Amino acid sequence: MITIVRLLATLVDRPRRRQLARVVAMFVATGVLQGLAFACVVPVLDAALRQDWDAATTWLPVLAGLFVAHHVALAVGNLDGYDLACDLLDITLARLGDHTVRLPLGWYDQDRTGQLSRMASKGATDIASVPGHLLRPLIAAVVSPITVIVAMAFLEWRLALALLAGVLAVLAATRLLSAIVGRGEGAYDAAMAEGSARVVEFALNQPALRVFGRTVHGNELVETALKEQKRASRRLLVTGFGGLGIQLLAIQALLTVVIALTVQLSLGGTLAPATAIGLLVLTVRFVESLIDYGELSSALRIAEGSLRRVLDVLALEPLAEPVAPAEPADSGIELRDVAFSYDGATQVLDRVSLTAPPRSLTAVVGPSGSGKSTLLRLVARFHDVTAGSVRLGGVDVRDLGTEALMRRVSIVFQDVYLFEGSLRDNVIMSRPDATDEQLREAARLARVDDIVARLPHGWQTRIGEAGSTLSGGEKQRVSIARALLKDAPVVLLDEATAALDAENEAAVQEALTALAADRTVIVIAHRLQTVVAADQIVVLDGGRIVERGSHDDLLAHGGRYLDFWRERTQAEGWRLLATESRE
Numbered sequence: 001m002i003t004i005v006r007l008l009a010t011l012v013d014r015p016r017r018r019q020l021a022r023v024v025a026m027f028v029a030t031g032v033l034q035g036l037a038f039a040c041v042v043p044v045l046d047a048a049l050r051q052d053w054d055a056a057t058t059w060l061p062v063l064a065g066l067f068v069a070h071h072v073a074l075a076v077g078n079l080d081g082y083d084l085a086c087d088l089l090d091i092t093l094a095r096l097g098d099h100t101v102r103l104p105l106g107w108y109d110q111d112r113t114g115q116l117s118r119m120a121s122k123g124a125t126d127i128a129s130v131p132g133h134l135l136r137p138l139i140a141a142v143v144s145p146i147t148v149i150v151a152m153a154f155l156e157w158r159l160a161l162a163l164l165a166g167v168l169a170v171l172a173a174t175r176l177l178s179a180i181v182g183r184g185e186g187a188y189d190a191a192m193a194e195g196s197a198r199v200v201e202f203a204l205n206q207p208a209l210r211v212f213g214r215t216v217h218g219n220e221l222v223e224t225a226l227k228e229q230k231r232a233s234r235r236l237l238v239t240g241f242g243g244l245g246i247q248l249l250a251i252q253a254l255l256t257v258v259i260a261l262t263v264q265l266s267l268g269g270t271l272a273p274a275t276a277i278g279l280l281v282l283t284v285r286f287v288e289s290l291i292d293y294g295e296l297s298s299a300l301r302i303a304e305g306s307l308r309r310v311l312d313v314l315a316l317e318p319l320a321e322p323v324a325p326a327e328p329a330d331s332g333i334e335l336r337d338v339a340f341s342y343d344g345a346t347q348v349l350d351r352v353s354l355t356a357p358p359r360s361l362t363a364v365v366g367p368s369g370s371g372k373s374t375l376l377r378l379v380a381r382f383h384d385v386t387a388g389s390v391r392l393g394g395v396d397v398r399d400l401g402t403e404a405l406m407r408r409v410s411i412v413f414q415d416v417y418l419f420e421g422s423l424r425d426n427v428i429m430s431r432p433d434a435t436d437e438q439l440r441e442a443a444r445l446a447r448v449d450d451i452v453a454r455l456p457h458g459w460q461t462r463i464g465e466a467g468s469t470l471s472g473g474e475k476q477r478v479s480i481a482r483a484l485l486k487d488a489p490v491v492l493l494d495e496a497t498a499a500l501d502a503e504n505e506a507a508v509q510e511a512l513t514a515l516a517a518d519r520t521v522i523v524i525a526h527r528l529q530t531v532v533a534a535d536q537i538v539v540l541d542g543g544r545i546v547e548r549g550s551h552d553d554l555l556a557h558g559g560r561y562l563d564f565w566r567e568r569t570q571a572e573g574w575r576l577l578a579t580e581s582r583e
């Protein structure tokens with residue numbers, strides 16, 4: 001409990017930290033007052049059973065005072081706690097939002113998106129539940145028994161000692177069980193995350209799974225993940241119930257020992273029967289608090305897990321921003337002895353040096369996994385290089401600042417993301433202040449005007465989740481229109497590998513030619529037209545540049561590029577034949 005309060009304090013600002021301290025103090029006061037009220041029951045009962053009305057009337061106002069003070073402290077603490085809980089919901093979301101926008105873009109992948117959405121929904125609610133629902137009963141469950149023990153020490157020290165030994169044993173058992181059940185909760189959480197990721201993946205990849213007749217295989221993955229989820233939840237239930245059972249058993253044993261001791265003291269004449277009854281009532285209330293503690297500790301562990309996951313994300317190092325961003329001289333790109341590794345062990349790029357002069361077209365080719373996409377991602381600073389530097393207009397991208405870099409770079413990758421919204425919204429997002437004329441011009445150059453003409457409501461047509469109403473080539477054209485409208489001097493482009501129909505192919509080619517004009521373009525090239533038109537071609541293999549030069553030079557050289565060229569011409573020849581035979 002102390003741990004979660006300490007962790008919460010690191011999540012919030014100074015005024016909220018003070019509010020948290022106030023809430024904890026109020027709940028501690030509530031627990032003490034409750035414990036004292038319980039303890040007062042002993043002399044009241046004792047006096048009542050002995051029919052000593054003078055003594056009873058002395059104690060009754062004390063009991064009433066404690067009762068009122070307890071409820072006032074409870075109301076103040078609860079109000080402050082709820083207020084803090086509402087703020088915590090906002091604070092968790094705001095801090096996650098503020099921090100994740102500063103994390104390297106390379107940090108994001110499908111699993112991260114799933115984790116983030118769980119943190120923002122269930123995680124934030126778990127965290128808010130701590131001051132909202134959990135702290136009060138948990139603090140009461142610890143503080144009021146301690147108060148009872150102290151009070152009882154004045155009344156009957158042997159019983160106080162027995163209760164103290166019992167409470168220490170129950171707390172030790174709870175700690176031990178927390179560790180065991182906590183492991184089960186970790187496994188359950190991982191299984192839940194895996195299950196959700198597989199279901200999302202299965203839904204998103206339906207078209208591919210169906211085309212390749214792999215829906216059964218896809219189902220297997222989902223089913224295995226869901227089965228594991230079920231197994232983990234059953235294991236958690238068994239350990240959870242088992243743990244709670246052991247705790248309850250320990251508490252019952254404590255109750256039995258105290259009852260036996262009280263009866264023995266009473267029979268031995270050390271304890272008046274009236275006091276003995278009072279002490280037993282007190283013990284029962286005491287035990288109830290311990291049961292509450294056992295039941296709530298599981299919810300506390302879950303909240304602590306959620307809080308730790310949020311704090312882990314907040315502890316991730318954001319991209320360092322320069323204090324005084326430098327101004328690039330032009331739109332030339334240079335990689336100087338760049339080395340990069342995703343995991344710190346495997347070198348993905350190794351001493352890559354490359355100069356792309358302003359307004360030139362550089363085509364990057366190479367086998368799958370050779371590091372082409374990584375190279376492009378480093379230029380856009382999705383990650384920082386491990387060694388060497390990436391420069392734009394002579395300035396290291398780390399000295400340029402993310403916003404300034406993003407203003408100068410357009411990215412057209414294969415997996416075009418289209419938002420739920422109108423076609424217009426999807427194009428204009430790259431430059432919200434663009435005029436209608438600029439929008440129409442970008443659309444004309446990217447051949448998006450053809451799409452506008454085809455759609456029932458033109459620009460206002462909603463294009464559905466992830467652009468489901470557009471074809472692959474059309475989505476690429478929308479993405480190119482975005483880049484044209486943004487009008488950034490540098491374009492990073494990953495050409496679509498998927499074969500397009502003849503009409504789309506021509507339209508995409510036209511759009512790309514418009515985009516490349518007057519801009520510095522680095523393109524992962526898959527089309528023959530692109531490599532032929534390139535000012536320089538760079539061949540990557542195993543993270544190193546193995547060949548570079550113009551198309552003619554490289555063909556004459558007869559190395560890797562020649563292999564690439566032969567492969568592509570065969571593939572395109574095959575596509576041409578296939579197109580002809582259909583006609």
Ligand SMILES: Nc1ncnc2c1ncn2[C@@H]1O[C@H](COP(=O)(O)OP(=O)(O)OP(=O)(O)O)[C@@H](O)[C@H]1O
Binds near residue numbers: 343366372375
């Ligand atoms: N986010 C990542 N985390 C860890 N390793 C990665 C990540 N992305 C790529 N890699 C690894 O880095 C290497 C280079 O990958 P990259 O995607 O840059 O190659 P590529 O040439 O673009 O491949 P392809 O043509 O298949 O897209 C591969 O071994 C890949 O497995």
